[in-house]
Amino acid sequence: MTEPFRIALIQTTPENDPEANLLRAERMCREAAAKGAVILCLPELFRSRYFCQKEDATFFDLAEPIPGPTVDRLGTVALETETTIIAPLFEKRGPGLYHNSAAILSPSGDIQTLYRKMHIPDDPSYYEKFYFTPGDTGFFAVDTPHARIAVLICWDQWFPEAARLAALDGAEILFYPTAIGWLPQEKAEFGETQYDAWRTVQRGHAIANGLFAATVNRAGREEIEDSSIEFWGGSFVSDPQGRVLAEAARDAEEILMTEIDLSLVEETRRNWPFLRDRRIDAYDGLLQRFRSDTHPPSSSSLDPSFSSSKRR
Numbered sequence: 001m002t003e004p005f006r007i008a009l010i011q012t013t014p015e016n017d018p019e020a021n022l023l024r025a026e027r028m029c030r031e032a033a034a035k036g037a038v039i040l041c042l043p044e045l046f047r048s049r050y051f052c053q054k055e056d057a058t059f060f061d062l063a064e065p066i067p068g069p070t071v072d073r074l075g076t077v078a079l080e081t082e083t084t085i086i087a088p089l090f091e092k093r094g095p096g097l098y099h100n101s102a103a104i105l106s107p108s109g110d111i112q113t114l115y116r117k118m119h120i121p122d123d124p125s126y127y128e129k130f131y132f133t134p135g136d137t138g139f140f141a142v143d144t145p146h147a148r149i150a151v152l153i154c155w156d157q158w159f160p161e162a163a164r165l166a167a168l169d170g171a172e173i174l175f176y177p178t179a180i181g182w183l184p185q186e187k188a189e190f191g192e193t194q195y196d197a198w199r200t201v202q203r204g205h206a207i208a209n210g211l212f213a214a215t216v217n218r219a220g221r222e223e224i225e226d227s228s229i230e231f232w233g234g235s236f237v238s239d240p241q242g243r244v245l246a247e248a249a250r251d252a253e254e255i256l257m258t259e260i261d262l263s264l265v266e267e268t269r270r271n272w273p274f275l276r277d278r279r280i281d282a283y284d285g286l287l288q289r290f291r292s293d294t295h296p297p298s299s300s301s302l303d304p305s306f307s308s309s310k311r312r
Contacts, residue, residue: 010043044100086151174214
């Protein structure tokens with residue numbers, strides 16, 4: 001069993017200038033490493049403001065290849081600080097083919113692996129389907145010198161299947177680079193409910209899978225034309241029992257340092273043996289879009305007003 005170690009979530013407030021954002025990331029990663037962190041995670045799409053508020057083809061110019069300039073520079077930081085760095089980027093895979101991705105950089109400065117966001121949202125001010133092709137990497141874990149980790153990106157964090165498959169591949173820590181916040185017109189009525197749901201679902205993944213969940217968000221208000229999002233910060237780390245070990249401010253940049261003791265994974269799974277008691281013989285329905293597609297309700301259970309004559 002490894003000794004306890006420290007991770008760092010780098011909560012930033014991006015500017016319009018990608019170079020300034022990269023310089024900030026380099027500086028904050030070096031600062032986190034100087035404080036003893038050995039795994040560092042940046043927020044989703046950290047090199048720019050959240051451009052998905054609008055559908056605008058000019059924003060494709062923000063994308064870059066992987067390997068590419070950002071990976072090269074952060075790889076140098078990883079090498080010099082002997083850390084693992086999770087670098088979420090707007091990836092240009094080829095002409096007209098783009099992904100929302102995260103490169104995992106090893107302490108040697110190399111790309112250890114690449115995760116491409118699997119679940120792509122399309123909601124008001126979150127028009128990601130316009131920009132990103134759904135990922136093709138699947139859900140997996142990878143070994144680092146200190147822990148076996150998995151990376152899932154933002155919208156992925158709402159799906160229990162993603163967390164479970166990462167856990168089944170041996171993940172001990174789930175990292176969730178994120179860009180989530182309030183729409184101004186919704187905050188007063190729904191803001192705290194949305195924020196609580198966001199924290200609760202990830203704590204639930206930690207509990208259900210007996211592992212650590214580490215979520216890093218951005219902070220600050222970002223406006224693109226007539227659209228605005230107030231990113232709510234609040235980066236946090238949950239242990240395998242769902243306890244929040246550390247939480248960042250809601251409205252400011254911060255390096256959130258947390259000590260991780262992997263012995264809690266084994267200890268928790270011995271007492272809450274969810275993986276042991278899974279009924280893998282009974283989960284075929286998870287491979288269907290919706291169970292009623294193959295098990296239609298009987299006519300007697302339908303509303304009497306429904307009939308074939310009323311279908312159009």
